[in-house]
Amino acid sequence: MKNLGKAFAVFTLIIGIAVASCDSNEGSTGTLKLSLTDAPLDNPDIVAVNLSVVRVDIKGNDGWEVLDDFEDPVDVNLLNYRDGNSFLLTEEELPAGGYKEIRLVLDIAEHDGGDAANRGTYLEFSDGTREPLFVPSGEQSGYKAKGNFTIPPDGIVGITLDIDARRAVVEAGNSGKFLLKPVVRLVEDKDVAMIKGSITSETAYESLKVFAYEEGSYTEDELIVEPESVEFPNSITSGNVSEDGAFTLGFINSGTYDLVVALYDENQEFVEVVAIIEDVSVDPGQILSLPVVLP
Incomplete structure (x- = not known):
């Protein structure tokens, strides 16, 4: 396993979560609580799957808007949120109605240059070494999931993004690089079992x-x-x-x-x-x- 002293450039990865839309309730607002969770990883040597979230965007009938722009990136080790546990990423008030997509903007390493030792999206192994996570689609939209998603007037909707690291994190052939593939599931918390x-x-x-x-x-x-x-x-x-x-x-x-x-x-x-x-x-x-x- 290579030590990550080598530098890598950092770019943002757009993660889109496609959801069905419906007409908004004009003038009224509701609250969206957005959380992250994970399923177990097969590789026992990986002790952290770290996502560094720079911003969360949401898309309604009027297009994209920023849900939360973090002053400092929010680092989340997905492996800490398994077996029914979740991490509350953000809670914001929004116009009531239907929304078409959610996307995370991640701090993530490019394939050719930059600095991967900074806070970003990476794997950490039991021997203390780190490897950056690369995304096959680069800066293109990824991590899409379908579902029905409506923010009720004067109400709260909880949405959990289940990023399945077991399927999402793979080693790319003989290159030694690790990929973060688009495997995420959107669950409305009121329907959770x-x-x-x-x-x-x-x-x-x-x-x-x-x-x-x-x-x-x-x-x-x-x-x-x-x-x-x-x-x-x-x-x-x-x-x-x-x-x-x-x-x-x-x-x-x-x-x-x-x-x-x-x-x-x-x-x-x-x-x-x-x-x-x-x-x-x-x-x-x-x-x-x-x-x-x-x-």
């Missing part, structure tokens, strides 16, 4: 992970790994199983899911699927306790 699972088994498994799929959407094609991709690429979210068998699937929409339990070896390499739990339903606001017995 959570699954708190507990796995028991007479077999001692090395390492287990649980992946949540929309009902009926999982197939064995999910195990075909494309270049710069991961297993289970179309999962909604995932959770690591602790030594005592506990796992958490947080910030999922209410609905019905199939859970795929996968075995990994000591190097966190996928081995096999050991169980599929079908038809797991959750309601808005529910924290579902789910016992799972493996063969």
Whole structure:
């Protein structure tokens, strides 16, 4: 792993979150609370996935406007906000009505020059070294997610951006560079549910992970790994199983899911699927306790 004493230029990355729009309620206002969360990362040597947020913009029927322009960039280690925890990025009053997009402006390194040792968007490893995160689309709009999003008059809407670092952070071939791919999910907090699972088994498994799929959407094609991709690429979210068998699937929409339990070896390499739990339903606001017995 190279030490990041080498300089890299810094530019801003636009992150767009596409959402459906509707007519605004003229003259009235409401409050938007915007948070960030993350799903577990496969690489145990990575101790920080740091995003440095310079500005947050929002787009309504009248175009883009600044939601929050931070005096100093807000640094967020996504790995600190997993298992149903989130980081409140900003809370602002806005005209009530529908909005089409949200975008984050990040402080992020270019491929050719500059200073990557400053505060920015990077990976940190357990040996203390850092590697910058590069974005395949450069300064083009990325990190898009669809959803319905309305700020109610005199009300509050909570929106959480689930940036899935497991799928978003990949090593680019033999280059040694790490990419931050556009994998983010928008969840309206009033529809959020959570699954708190507990796995028991007479077999001692090395390492287990649980992946949540929309009902009926999982197939064995999910195990075909494309270049710069991961297993289970179309999962909604995932959770690591602790030594005592506990796992958490947080910030999922209410609905019905199939859970795929996968075995990994000591190097966190996928081995096999050991169980599929079908038809797991959750309601808005529910924290579902789910016992799972493996063969």
